[in-house]
Structure formats: structure tokens, C-alpha cells
Amino acid sequence: KNQVEQSPQSLIILEGKNCTLQCNYTVSPFSNLRWYKQDTGRGPVSLTIMTFSENTKSNGRYTATLDADTKQSSLHITASQLSDSASYICVGAPPGGSYIPTFGRGTSLIVHP
Amino acid sequence: DGGITQSPKYLFRKEGQNVTLSCEQNLNHDAMYWYRQDPGQGLRLIYYSQIVNDFQKGDIAEGYSVSREKKESFPLTVTSAQKNPTAFYLCASTSRGGTRGVNEQFFGPGTRLTVL
Secondary structure, three states, rough: OOOOEHHHHHHEEOOOOOOOEEEEEEOOOEEEEEEEEEEOOOEEHHHHEEOOOOEEEEEEEEEEEEEOOOOEEEEEEEOOOOOHHEEEEEEEEEEOOOEEEEEEEEEEEEEEE | OEEEEEEEEEEEEEOOOOOEEEEEEEOOEEEEEEEEOOOOOOOOOEEEEEEEOEEEEEOOOOOOOOOOOOOOEEEEEOOOOOOOOOOEEEEEEOOOOOOHHOOOEEEEOOOOEOOO
16 A cells, blocks of 8 residues: 655744655655645645656755655755745655555644744 | 635535535646545545546545536535545646656645534
8 A cells, every 4th residue: 555654743943944854655656756835724735746766856945855765755944934834745646647646644844933 | 726726715514414615727637636634634535537527436435426527627525424524625636747747736725614
């Protein structure tokens, strides 16, 4: 059964600090890994998408890494801002055709002033 | 929210009533999905549709029904048979191919359903 595990479940940091969120996945066949940001009460918004051949992808202060050998990914947030407070969801996706991704439970990040 | 609209934003239902959640997309995507989100859990797939007039059950389809009469629309009905319907419901659509041949999935803003 495909699975995506995220850690930590929740995280509290001070504004301006960096943090790293972790994701381990067991998705087969595997095509790509995504990170989404979900604000409370809203739909998820894509941050990064990495195929199995890509090691890193940046989107502003967000940098995702992927190790397809160990099936691990991380999302690093630099110089956190209050607006970064949200849930971050890791998603493992299969190749094209019938697209049925596997979602992690998310990491809830709170940034305090 | 990527050209996907959901309505209403909040919905209250009495026990025993059926309710229908609307999802419309103007992205010209073939595939559409309904997910349920509960606190502390990942998104769970209810139904998905790859093409008009065709849809498949997801992991938790019991107590739900859908239709796909138009490419742009994929309404979800929560029936009285759904024993615990209070949740946040997300509609999504997916492009084919896209950048680097990767399907890209976009989400609507969600509908919060509460059973009174």
C-alpha cells in the first residue's frame, strides 16, 4: 500500500528562523513528489513539484529536496514569516494515466512573532 | 484557487438530509476529484472522474454519489447513508502532461459541511 509519512506533526518557530520539514514515501510506481501549502480553511496550493530525477527545487524562500534512492524529501523554509503559518502537505504521485496521488497528513507550522 | 470554484463555502445539514456540493472548473481539465479532509488526517479520495459521463469510486465512496454530465462540473452529493459527514470537502482537477510531462493538480477553496 502506498504511504507518505511526514514529520514532525507540528512545529512552532519564531519569525525569522529557518525550519525543515521531512517526508518519507513509499509510492510505487513513483513519478514525482509535491509539496503543498494549505492555509486554515482553504484549499492546498502547490509549492514545488520534483520528478524522480530532480534533487532540489526552489520557490522563493521554500526549497525542496528529493532523494529517490532513500525515498525521502524535505522542505526547507528560510527566514520564516508569520504568513508561513499553515499546514504543509507532502504528496507522492504515480506516472501519468490515471492520476491518483498519495497524501501525507501534513505538518502544521506555527510562526510566532 | 486555480480556476476551481466550490459552493457553498459553509453548509449545514440536518441528519437524514441529502446535500449537494458544487464544483466547477474553467481550466479545461479532463480529470476531476473529490477529497475529504478531517483534522489530523491526509486527504482521502471519495470519487474521481477521468472523462465526462464516467467516474470511479475512491477509498471512501460509501454514502456519497457524483455525476459528470459536463466537463466543467463535478457535483458531490452527501447522502443520509454517510454516517459521519461533518468534514472539509475539497474538489480538484488535474491537467494531462503539463510541465515535464507531470500532471498538475489544482484544488478549489473547499466546502465545510457540518451536520447538526
